[in-house]
Amino acid sequence: GWCHMDIRRGDVVAWPTNLGWMMGPWLVYASLLNGASMALYNGSLNSSGFAKFVQDAKVTMLGLVPSIARSWKSTDCTAGFDWSTIRCFSSSGEASSVDDYLWLMGRVCYKPVIEYCGGTEIGGGFVAGSLLQPQALSAFSTPAMGCNLFILDNNGNPLPQDSVGTGELALDPTFLGASTTLLNADHHEVYFSGMPEWNGKVLRRHGDEFERTPDGYYRAHGRADDTMNLGGIKVSSIEIERICNRVNDAILETAAIGVPPLGGGPEQLTIAVVFKDQSSQTE
Template sequence: MPMNVKSVVIYLAIALAGYVVVSIADSFAAPEISTRLKISKAKLIFTQDFVIRGNKSLPLYSRVVNAQSPKAVVIPTRGSGFSMKLRSGDLSWHDFLEGVNNLKGREFIAVERPVEAFTNILFSSGTTGDPKAIPWTNVTPLRAAVDAWCHSSIGKGDVMAWPTNLGWMMGPWLVYASFLNGASMALYDGSPLGSGFAKFVQDAKVTMLGVIPSLVRAWKSMNSTVGYDWSAIRSFSSTGETSSVDECLWLMGRANYKPVIEYCGGTEIGGAFIGGSLLQAQSLSAFSTPAMGCSLFILGDDGYPIPENVAGIGELGMPMWNGKVLRRHGDVFERTSRGYYHAHGRADDTMNLGGIKVSSVEIERICNGVDSSILETAAIGVPPLGGGPELLAVVVVFKNSKGTDLNQLMVSFNSALQKTLNPLFRVSRVVPLSALPRTATNKVMRRVLRKQLAQSNQVSKL
């Protein structure tokens, strides 16, 4: 479902009843929905009939049917009718609610569960191509609330808005970060790209607006915020992708140059490990501090932490324990001589596209089957010139050297990815190579390709 009032009520009701929420983003295609339902062994699915984005009607219930889901409760998008006949055994939202008429007048008491009990299962892409099921417990909401209080000073009287979805961690994060801190949550049911959302931010008197950099880029290119008063905003927060200095500065200009608090974490911890703070001087498109309660190190080429307060770049890691690094995060970070941190994208075989982490293997599996002339592919996330969210490049090795229309191949890649994996994914360029660089054990060295593409930033220079 999209993140609207009904989906938030359903989410909280499942948790209060002692059950476990399985979060699936409404942008996923049927095969991806099916995989997540099987992994989680979900018993019941709530879905909306369809969603309207701009002039498009995007199906949801039909995807659920194609995913061979368990019993579904279907919420009509308009009125009480549906765009297709419901399957046998599925319920309309109205009939589902009618089933509790005999309980009216009874006081509902939340079901008590142990602190370590699961409340939510979310998903993150793994490098094997299979999504990883990540459980949240009864403690995780506290982490979300603490981060909002500590890093964005959220409290009573604040109004938080963040265009997101309950299928991604920032959806449940927003629910808990606002309510547990006594703030209000502003939900916009529609596309956040246009001027309608800008007016909503104005009218709701939003005080903290969360963004992903690609959204800011769209606002800037379409000038969709012009004429609207965002003066109620005290701060922004940005996550999901690497931001750029120019876009940060433009965003601040919409609200009398209030700060942008960078926020980077993980689904598995329900919050950030690095962020900004209103108690420190901030630097554009940079992090200023480890998150409250976290320690982190930048690992050098030898795998050991670079000394504290020393500038350097490397993979982000957590503290040493009994001679072992507790966690290698997979992101490359730089610590500057001024003590700020900059994100430089993924170090492993996953990438971040439009705020969605996805493995190279998932994309390559689809691209390999697009054309019979393809021998193999490598999917690479490449940072653009000037910084900002990663762009998807596909390196292709052909079976023979005869000419292939790369533009048409890119169209085919996009069509297959958007139909099979996610309609938000888009290939920015296709790069032909005679062979992929490999290790002695025959593993594709995507890091080498990523470095070459980032350095050249032009296909002709590869």
């Protein structure tokens, strides 16, 4: 279980998700392969009902997206419930905030949060935290087993491995779970077109912006392209803009932007609107 968020026989694993997202199949396999139970909840996570469910089910590993932790912190809906059975949290889907996760850890006597980052299109993760190593809040301690990570410089070339820097993340294309085709797009165009080579192999585009810190950890800084992670779900700005442009006949065009908050954490959706008649005010 060490490569599945330290899930052990007899654990109770809760990770609110769906089978259309990477973490749905992960929950099924990681729980059952390691002899653990799945705790499944039907309802809103932003309620005392879910907090009570975690208590009553005696959840030992709780997975979540960072937006949920931020919501719990702001509403305090988990107050008064006993989460002492939780041995660790796990987090995926968005860039996380140190402040939010320090608050979350404080709910359970500062048990650790294991960060995990990957994608549905790669069938798993490429960078993660591990309880076999010292951990840092809102950071990843190691590439996933079998993965090589590269941070690209401003010219699109990979920085020397293990060097400090921030830039778009690229992956060694040979790893378990990597997709080979797409149903509605050109796979090569999406993932490999225009990417640099390393050791004779064209690197695979992922689209996240990552930092490698001086102490050897990785930190996520959101998307490097026009895709946004909102509540752990990737969505294109074009999809949002298409809907917003039809909201009112007075709208000329809109622009949807994912803005990371100061101090890090989940992206916040910001929409800029240009009206056809800019001299008038429209509510």
